[in-house]
Amino acid sequence: MTNLTLPDIATQQQQHATPLDWVGMCGIAVPTVIEGRHVSAKFDVGVSLVDGSSRGIHMSRLYLSLQSLEHQPLTPTTIRQLLSDFMRSHEGLSSAAYVRISFEHLLKRAALVSPLTGWKSYAITVDARLENGMFHVELFVRVPYSSTCPCSAALARQLVQQQFTADFNGQQINHDDVLAWLGSSEGIVATPHSQRSHAEIHVRLNSSVQVLPLTELIDQVEISLGTAVQTAVKRADEQAFALANGQNLMFCEDAARRLHQTLRHLEWACAFKLRVEHAESLHAHDAVASSQWQW
Template identity: 65%
Template structure:
């Protein structure tokens, strides 16, 4: 019996010859090796289809090229190697290759005062592109923090002042009486409103970078804000967090400016854009601010 050749529909002629910007696959399950840990990731892999007369690309070749992530640690050089493999397997069809990797990075963070510690998950996206022999990588990081409204804090202080005047009008002041009043619910009649907020940071790596400054980026951003959300806490940690909020009152504009200055000092990047979103506890809408540096588009 004569063996039949498996048909290859991708090489058959088509009626409409038209190049395509991006063809590939999304949400490919993938393991990554990063800082000695194996992470669960999701990948988008694709190439341009510059030969408009071709029916399609060879998606299985892209899929198989991703197997290298099982053996080698994640690095900018590895991303470039994978993109070069994409193009080598599509010679004559494609001149641009693209790869997005999404994963959560778990970082163990100490409490502010107590010896406790806990884990925080930071959503990370790496976007790499090799086009016209130009390679660049972008890193996206998201982190949560607390923001206390400066206006609300000022209004709360005024109400406390008014209550103090009312409670101590025509009364002799004593250290003990004032101290007791400050520690009572009757004295501190108002508190400022605060909310969980999110910073979305996107940076472009300098050409020739050999590592991803993910942890450094998170550390500098959290230090600039001063109110990163906590994990395991005791009462002393909660009190320290309240103090940090009181010492770091900020509108969304303030947070964006703090992060802009922090990212400008980060080594290994050639540009960035950022967005902060304050999920208002006063309003039914969010307060948002954006900033960028050396970033086009």
């Protein structure tokens, strides 16, 4: 069989030279090592096409470069190496390289009181860019939590007070009477409304960071809010969760301010933006607040 040179259509000269900001592929499945465990990740990868006379890039070169991440931890260093490989394989064609990595980060969480544990999944996105020698990495995480409305709590307390007055008006009462009333459904006539909520956190890492602080970021967010949703629970845990909600009454504005202060104290973060959304149980719409720093 005669050896033939296979045609490379992508290298053909374009009649109309137009540079492109981003050319690449989305949704590439790659097993990736995150904090010592393999996870199934999806990669969006690409480069700029500054040589407008070239018809296209070498997508297969980007794809093959991803194999280097199969058996080594995903860190800022390995991500930068990946983007450098993208640039080397497109020398003369591109001035910037990009990667977005999306996966579910599983963490085993202990119950509030009992010895039970369970797994929680957090949606993570890692964005990185290398352009003109400048490299930066950004983390995005979505953290669910519970929020109890302060206004609803105050209104419920008022109704309980009114019911107490109606039930005991003019009577001589003792400690046992009050205790029994507080434990009855007739006494606690109203309760505050709460809702499942979530925080979306987007953090840019300092250039000196050597690891992706995924678990630390999630932990700091949940500690700041105080009402992380639970996994396996017993009644004692459910009671402790009710106590946590009662001690952390939050409008969406309160949650956003808490998170802003927490993120400002992260030494490895040089910029951030956040958004909280409370999926209202009172209204058919949701309550939202956002904030950012040095973005």
